[in-house]
Amino acid sequence: MLDDLAIFCRVAESRSVAAAARALGAPKATVSRRLSALEKEIGTPLVHRSTRAVSLTHAGRELYSQASCALRAALAAIADAQSAAPTGGLVRLTAPAAFGQTVLLPHILAFQARHPDVRVALDLSDARLPLVEQGVDLAVRVGPLENSWLRSRRLCTVAMRVVASPAYLARAGTPTTIDALQTHDCVALSSASETWAFEQGDRVRILPIRWRLSICGMTALSVAAAEGAGVTIIPDFLADPLIAEGRLVSLTLDGVPSSAPVTALYPGSGAPSPATRRLLEHIVLALRRRPAPPGREPEAVPDETLPLPRGSHAQEPHHSAGEPPCTPAT
Numbered sequence: 001m002l003d004d005l006a007i008f009c010r011v012a013e014s015r016s017v018a019a020a021a022r023a024l025g026a027p028k029a030t031v032s033r034r035l036s037a038l039e040k041e042i043g044t045p046l047v048h049r050s051t052r053a054v055s056l057t058h059a060g061r062e063l064y065s066q067a068s069c070a071l072r073a074a075l076a077a078i079a080d081a082q083s084a085a086p087t088g089g090l091v092r093l094t095a096p097a098a099f100g101q102t103v104l105l106p107h108i109l110a111f112q113a114r115h116p117d118v119r120v121a122l123d124l125s126d127a128r129l130p131l132v133e134q135g136v137d138l139a140v141r142v143g144p145l146e147n148s149w150l151r152s153r154r155l156c157t158v159a160m161r162v163v164a165s166p167a168y169l170a171r172a173g174t175p176t177t178i179d180a181l182q183t184h185d186c187v188a189l190s191s192a193s194e195t196w197a198f199e200q201g202d203r204v205r206i207l208p209i210r211w212r213l214s215i216c217g218m219t220a221l222s223v224a225a226a227e228g229a230g231v232t233i234i235p236d237f238l239a240d241p242l243i244a245e246g247r248l249v250s251l252t253l254d255g256v257p258s259s260a261p262v263t264a265l266y267p268g269s270g271a272p273s274p275a276t277r278r279l280l281e282h283i284v285l286a287l288r289r290r291p292a293p294p295g296r297e298p299e300a301v302p303d304e305t306l307p308l309p310r311g312s313h314a315q316e317p318h319h320s321a322g323e324p325p326c327t328p329a330t
Helices: 002-014 017-024 028-042 058-083 097-114 166-172 179-183 218-226 236-244 274-288
Strands: 047-049 054-056 089-095 118-124 138-142 151-158 160-164 186-188 195-200 203-208 211-214 232-235 260-266
Touching: 002 017, 002 028, 002 058, 017 028, 017 151, 054 058, 089 097, 089 274, 097 118, 097 138, 097 218, 097 236, 097 274, 118 274, 138 274, 151 274, 160 218, 160 236, 179 203, 186 218, 186 232, 218 232, 218 236, 232 236, 260 274
Parallel strands: 089 118, 089 138, 186 211
Antiparallel strands: 047 054, 138 260, 151 260, 160 232, 195 203
C-alpha cells in the first residue's frame, strides 16, 4: 500500500493523473489503476475525476494531509541513514551508446573528479539489459519505458531533428512538408522501422516511410546522413554539431518529430547504495540544465523519486512484444 499512497500523493499534488504519471516516469494507465486499487482497498473514493483534472474528495483531503507528512518523514529518515553510510564504492551503469558517449560520459568524468572514491563501470549498449540479472545498479533509458517493478527518475527530454546533407538536398530537393518525405530516400534506425511519428499541434501523425538504408545505431545513422544517404531523424546531441559544421541541414516541416524522454532506472528492492545515489543526483542536476525541445516548457523534474508499482513482470524485459531487436533508444 505504501507505493499506492506515494502515487496518490503525487496525483493530489499534480491535480492530474497524466501529470503525476509524467513526474513518476510511469504509464498513465498504471497510475490510474493503482489509484483505483487504493480507493477499493480503503473503501471510499479519494478523487473526483474529470477529463481535464482531478480534485480531492473529503476523504482524499484527510488522507493526503496525513500520508504526505508520513512519506516526507520516511524519505528524511532514509536520507539520514544514507548520510551516515560509507559514500564510496562501485556503481555499475548502463546507457545507450550514442547518448552515453556524447551526453552522459562528460558528466560522469566531472562526478569522479569531485568524488574520487567512487568507481564507475559504464556499459554503453543499445540492448536494454535486465538490471538484476546483470548486476546493474543504474540504467539510463531514452524512449518509452516498459511497466516494471524498477524505480524511475525522469532526467530530461531529447529533441529529435529531421536532417539531410546539403549534397543530398541539392540532388533530391528540399522537402517542406511531412508528406513530401514519402518521396525521399530515408535512412531508418532499424529494418523494422516503417513509420516515423510527428507532432502537428495536439495530434500525432504516423507517417509511412520508404527507406533505402537501415542502420542499428544512432551514431552511424548520423554519419550516413552526413555522407548523403538520405533524410533521417536523429537526436539533437548528434545533429547539432554536424549542423554547425555544415555537414547536415535541419529541415523545417509542417510538424516536428516526437521527442524522447530520458529516464534513470534502478532496482526497486531496497534503497540504492550511497555511491549510486550520489551519481544519480549528479546526473539529475546536470541533465536538468539541458534546454527543452522547441515548443515545450522546461520539465519540472521531481527532487525525490517514488517507486513504480509492482507489475506482473519479475524483471525488466529485454524487449516488448513486437519490438525490433534494434530499438529506437539513442
